[in-house]
Amino acid sequence: MGKLFVISGASGVGKSTVLKKVMAQRNDLQFSVSATTRDPRPGEEDGVHYYYVSKETFAQMIAEDAFVEYSAHAANYYGTPKAQLEERLKLGNVILDIEPNGAFQVMGKREDVVLIFIMPPSMEELSRRLCSRGDTSPEQIKIRLQRADWEISQSARYHHIVINDQVDACANEILEIIANAVDK
Numbered sequence: 017m018g019k020l021f022v023i024s025g026a027s028g029v030g031k032s033t034v035l036k037k038v039m040a041q042r043n044d045l046q047f048s049v050s051a052t053t054r055d056p057r058p059g060e061e062d063g064v065h066y067y068y069v070s071k072e073t074f075a076q077m078i079a080e081d082a083f084v085e086y087s088a089h090a091a092n093y094y095g096t097p098k099a100q101l102e103e104r105l106k107l108g109n110v111i112l113d114i115e116p117n118g119a120f121q122v123m124g125k126r127e128d129v130v131l132i133f134i135m136p137p138s139m140e141e142l143s144r145r146l147c148s149r150g151d152t153s154p155e156q157i158k159i160r161l162q163r164a165d166w167e168i169s170q171s172a173r174y175h176h177i178v179i180n181d182q183v184d185a186c187a188n189e190i191l192e193i194i195a196n197a198v199d200k
């Protein structure tokens with residue numbers, strides 16, 4: 017069985033860029049594809065970024081106990097399909113990119129999981145990054161910053177906190193955490 021890693025971090029913290037760098041450095045890491053009720057964004061592909069499902073299908077999957085964890089986030093549902101996770105863990109190590117409610121559900125079920133939280137250098141910098149995207153309304157930015165506040169307040173429950181001040185340094189720190197857990 018492979019090792020399971022959970023990565024969380026607020027919207028705008030640069031998590032997907034860091035994760036891409038981490039995944040590129042290790043071919044024994046697989047990304048678990050979540051199910052979500054939100055619509056695909058431009059450039060996203062079904063089965064690659066997420067499995068895009070209806071609210072009815074998501075509810076059906078909950079009823080069938082098909083999720084390791086699931087949570088509501090920004091008026092949509094997100095969940096980690098159990099069968100897929102088990103399959104991937106048989107093949108190697110797995111990374112889940114999920115928010116804190118889901119992370120703690122996984123921690124309650126699997127004691128060998130490693131939880132990593134990516135922290136922005138400051139709230140000012142997070143706000144600046146969200147604003148500079150240019151595709152997010154001021155109202156949405158406010159909501160995301162409030163949510164970020166809450167996520168950061170949960171970070172003490174993670175095994176590791178890594179600050180994303182500089183992408184390469186952050187990715188290297190995560191690679192070191194993974195190496196320590198897997199290669200020793």
Ligand code: 5GP
Binds near residue numbers: 054113
């Ligand atoms: P986005 O809609 O921007 O792709 O993701 C929004 C949030 O949902 C992110 O914080 C992401 O980590 C989280 N998320 C993605 N997939 C899952 C999942 O399967 N379970 C949980 N609990 N959160 C998820």
